[in-house]
Amino acid sequence: MITVSGISKSFKVAKRNSGLGSAMKSLFRREYEEVAALSEVSFTIKPGEIVGYIGPNGAGKSTTIKVMSGILVPDSGTCEIMGYTPWLDRVKYVRNIGVVFGQRSQLWWDVPVIDSFDLLRDIYDVPETEYRKNLKLLTETLDLGEIIRIPVRQLSLGQRMRCEIAASLLHGPAILFLDEPTIGLDAVSKIAVRQFIATINKEKGVTVILTTHDMSDIEALAQRILLIGKGRLLYDGELGAMRDKYANAEGGIAQGGSPIEDALVKMYKEFDIT
Numbered sequence: 001m002i003t004v005s006g007i008s009k010s011f012k013v014a015k016r017n018s019g020l021g022s023a024m025k026s027l028f029r030r031e032y033e034e035v036a037a038l039s040e041v042s043f044t045i046k047p048g049e050i051v052g053y054i055g056p057n058g059a060g061k062s063t064t065i066k067v068m069s070g071i072l073v074p075d076s077g078t079c080e081i082m083g084y085t086p087w088l089d090r091v092k093y094v095r096n097i098g099v100v101f102g103q104r105s106q107l108w109w110d111v112p113v114i115d116s117f118d119l120l121r122d123i124y125d126v127p128e129t130e131y132r133k134n135l136k137l138l139t140e141t142l143d144l145g146e147i148i149r150i151p152v153r154q155l156s157l158g159q160r161m162r163c164e165i166a167a168s169l170l171h172g173p174a175i176l177f178l179d180e181p182t183i184g185l186d187a188v189s190k191i192a193v194r195q196f197i198a199t200i201n202k203e204k205g206v207t208v209i210l211t212t213h214d215m216s217d218i219e220a221l222a223q224r225i226l227l228i229g230k231g232r233l234l235y236d237g238e239l240g241a242m243r244d245k246y247a248n249a250e251g252g253i254a255q256g257g258s259p260i261e262d263a264l265v266k267m268y269k270e271f272d273i274t
């Protein structure tokens with residue numbers, strides 16, 4: 001259902017040297033360099049899977065999610081998701097996906113959450129009965145209650161995140177891209193979000209691609225992981241196999257780390273992506 005094949009993406013960024021002289025020079029003549037965010041990334045994901053997409057800072061995770069959600073056009077490679085090429089068939093395609101970027105909001109800041117929801121209903125052209133049904137279910141299961149009457153800027157991070165997740169699912173998508181959905185949440189909210197993701201996957205068969213630095217999110221939800229480092233896909237396999245292999249590898253438990261974090265640190269070391 002998801003086939004990513006040989007995707008590469010580079011960004012052109014202005015070179016910045018330190019010092020006042022260089023800053024002055026760059027006012028007149030900018031020098032640029034290419035950053036290879038993704039290099040020949042390929043994988044497939046089956047319907048109903050929950051896949052953990054992991055890797056260190058700057059590895060290329062968000063760039064991949066942006067390509068798969070049609071926000072970014074890759075320099076080369078192909079991507080076919082439910083029969084669509086995300087960046088070509090964007091209008092039709094987005095009805096099939098939900099996207100949550102933990103660090104960014106898709107809700108309008110100054111209006112009550114429900115107004116944003118209603119606007120999303122219109123954007124996605126969701127039939128009224130389906131919208132009401134989805135809204136009721138999401139409000140109940142994410143415990144939104146009166147929260148949806150409050151403007152987003154007055155919500156706590158955990159409350160906002162639950163609303164973000166609801167917003168991404170109002171149109172009943174088959175695929176959910178989650179980019180750090182539990183960042184900054186307290187333990188109770190984190191567990192609530194995880195349970196919700198597990199439920200929609202089990203009961204509605206929603207396919208989930210989950211990007212996070214929180215390995216307990218991955219342990220709670222994903223059976224399969226994709227590891228990306230320096231823009232290259234380095235591992236595609238069962239979480240259990242990764243844990244068994246690296247937990248028993250040389251190098252002792254990292255101070256303060258859980259066994260799965262320790263396995264990840266060793267894996268990063270082996271692939272030289274720390």
Ligand SMILES: Nc1ncnc2c1ncn2[C@@H]1O[C@H](COP(=O)(O)OP(=O)(O)OP(=O)(O)O)[C@@H](O)[C@H]1O
Binds near residue numbers: 012060
């Ligand atoms: N719009 C952009 N312009 C220039 N460079 C970018 C842009 N977006 C990403 N990059 C660069 O591409 C690389 C991959 O970034 P990306 O955001 O995909 O990483 P990530 O794995 O999501 O990282 P993190 O875990 O820190 O969120 C980084 O070197 C980043 O600086």
